[in-house]
Amino acid sequence: MPIDGAAEAEALHSLLLSDALADAPWFDAHTHIGANDPDGRKATPAEILEGLDRAAHGRALVFAMHEPDGYGPANNAVLAAVSASGGRLEALARVDPNHADAVDEARRCLDAGARGIKLHPRSDAFALPHPTVDRIVALAAERRGIVLFHAGRGIPRLGAAAATLAQANPQARIVLAHAGISDVAELAPVVRELPNLFFDTAWWQVSDVLAAFVHVPPGQLLYASDMPYGPGLFAAFAMERAGRAVGLSDDVLAEIAGGQLGRIVAGEDPIDLGPAPGTRPLGDRAVAHERVVAHLTAAVSGTWGGRRPRAESGPGPAGDRRRRRPAARARRHPHRARPGGAVRRPRRSARRPHLRADRAVPGRHADGGTSRLALRHPLELLRIVERQVVRDRRHGDAAPNLQWRALDGDGHVHPGDRHGLPGQP
Numbered sequence: 001m002p003i004d005g006a007a008e009a010e011a012l013h014s015l016l017l018s019d020a021l022a023d024a025p026w027f028d029a030h031t032h033i034g035a036n037d038p039d040g041r042k043a044t045p046a047e048i049l050e051g052l053d054r055a056a057h058g059r060a061l062v063f064a065m066h067e068p069d070g071y072g073p074a075n076n077a078v079l080a081a082v083s084a085s086g087g088r089l090e091a092l093a094r095v096d097p098n099h100a101d102a103v104d105e106a107r108r109c110l111d112a113g114a115r116g117i118k119l120h121p122r123s124d125a126f127a128l129p130h131p132t133v134d135r136i137v138a139l140a141a142e143r144r145g146i147v148l149f150h151a152g153r154g155i156p157r158l159g160a161a162a163a164t165l166a167q168a169n170p171q172a173r174i175v176l177a178h179a180g181i182s183d184v185a186e187l188a189p190v191v192r193e194l195p196n197l198f199f200d201t202a203w204w205q206v207s208d209v210l211a212a213f214v215h216v217p218p219g220q221l222l223y224a225s226d227m228p229y230g231p232g233l234f235a236a237f238a239m240e241r242a243g244r245a246v247g248l249s250d251d252v253l254a255e256i257a258g259g260q261l262g263r264i265v266a267g268e269d270p271i272d273l274g275p276a277p278g279t280r281p282l283g284d285r286a287v288a289h290e291r292v293v294a295h296l297t298a299a300v301s302g303t304w305g306g307r308r309p310r311a312e313s314g315p316g317p318a319g320d321r322r323r324r325r326p327a328a329r330a331r332r333h334p335h336r337a338r339p340g341g342a343v344r345r346p347r348r349s350a351r352r353p354h355l356r357a358d359r360a361v362p363g364r365h366a367d368g369g370t371s372r373l374a375l376r377h378p379l380e381l382l383r384i385v386e387r388q389v390v391r392d393r394r395h396g397d398a399a400p401n402l403q404w405r406a407l408d409g410d411g412h413v414h415p416g417d418r419h420g421l422p423g424q425p
């Protein structure tokens with residue numbers, strides 16, 4: 001199955017391909033192969049290599065997609081792909097910390113040449129901190145290896161846990177995937193003191209990537225595509241543009257493109273490329289505002305396409321998005337469940353939620369009662385974004401008065417309202 005977005009990227013090839021970084025040692029920190037992911041996505045090693053070729057990139061870290069029946073065979077497939085790749089691919093083992101053999105499987109793969117471990121708290125359903133994760137990170141540290149965490153929505157305490165793990169295991173290289181969207185604002189004040197904490201850039205929302213470039217020291221950013229969930233050609237373009245927007249030089253961008261990852265994979269120490277640029281190079285731009293607009297646009301666009309706009313089904317990470325299993329879906333929506341776990345197609349009105357967007361639902365909100373009303377509306381997503389904005393503001397990145405609420409009965413959003421969220425000034 002072709003890489004997602006590859007045809008579109010191909011059409012824009014001449015615009016996307018960068019001359020300035022043509023000689024950079026491009027090394028993609030985040031690609032997947034597999035055939036059993038419940039999300040239906042599949043990718044072969046040949047497709048990943050072809051994706052690298054199309055973007056004119058040299059190397060990639062590769063690891064398994066979600067494997068509901070266990071990761072042993074999938075890790076073997078990854079290791080085989082690496083040995084057949086002529087040095088272009090390097091492996092991360094994927095393990096499920098809830099599984100009894102997680103540490104042994106990680107060790108087996110490291111012994112077989114894997115450069116680290118990939119962990120996915122949401123799809124493998126574990127929370128942090130987790131004793132097995134502590135052991136896995138300690139094992140990686142013994143080998144100066146990588147531990148890459150999926151970092152998207154719905155992973156409580158990931159940022160704090162990653163910082164603790166990085167501090168406790170200075171020889172482990174902790175990577176938060178997807179530009180650390182869930183935690184970048186929270187980690188911004190401490191990331192400079194944690195030189196073994198990295199963020200990969202595999203993310204489709206440019207304003208989020210830009211936020212990472214603002215807050216994270218450039219030596220701690222690693223270029224990544226998330227193939228097959230997105231094409232390297234676009235990911236590299238977005239990475240370079242974000243880097244240039246915050247004033248990074250070609251030399252520094254070449255390090256982010258792959259120089260630093262090459263060093264890490266070789267077991268060397270990463271180099272310091274200076275502090276995070278902060279918001280100053282952006283002038284009047286307020287990246288937090290841009291994130292709000294971008295996420296809302298995606299949510300509204302999804303609504304018009306007929307998607308049911310719950311926060312849980314909002315635009316998540318381009319990769320690693322999981323479909324709910326029928327049983328879980330049935331638990332959540334018993335009125336729509338059929339015997340055997342099949343889910344009935346929703347009524348037409350339910351499939352067109354924009355028609356019901358003004359129906360406010362009184363009651364508790366899933367995040368612990370931070371609002372008086374919850375809307376069945378993309379405003380659910382807005383609430384996630386607004387929390388991010390509040391956090392960004394605490395670190396000085398946002399103009400004042402970007403506070404939103406969605407509380408009144410007609411479902412209108414009120415920018416600038418001063419009482420929408422607890423904890424706001």
Ligand SMILES: [Zn+2]
Nearest residue numbers: 030226319320
């Ligand atoms: Zn991924």
